[in-house]
Amino acid sequence: MVLGKVVGTVWATRKDENLTGLKFLIVQHADMDYTLKDQYVVAVDSVGAGVGEVVLVATGSSARQTDVTKNKPVDAVIMAIVDKLDLAN
């Protein structure tokens, strides 16, 4: 999974009808010391993440393995909100 910070939201009325009702959040990738990288992904939220929260994103077919994204054209899903990160030095 990728570590990232939720930095925004995407609203789209005209979209694949399978995507109706899903929340799209913009996640900026982060290093393990939380410095933000110049890399973004739009991920479907499945755990109630909010803007500003540090999250984990699963991508690829794994992203369809939640009740919210099952059988939907989704390849990135927020599946955890990070409380703490311990890094051995």
Add this chain to the structure above:
Amino acid sequence: MFFGKVIGTIWATRKIPALNNLKLQIIQPVDSRRLPNGAPIIAVDTVGAGVGETICYITSREASIPLPEPFAPVDAAIVGIIDRIDLENF
């Protein structure tokens, strides 16, 4: 399957239920000489690897197969702790 070194741990209480009681470890991908090789990723640990250990991990949808509940949004999982790597030098 790739080599990696466990360099830390992630704690997350709010997450997909299928991930409850599973450890989320931070992996630094390494090459067969155990030298860093790419950006760190987060993987589910199904074998109880400790920080500092060299491991092998799998990615994409197959990563959820080792989980007690395979229907889970996981794209990286530690599946082995390396004892030794024998590498023929060409």
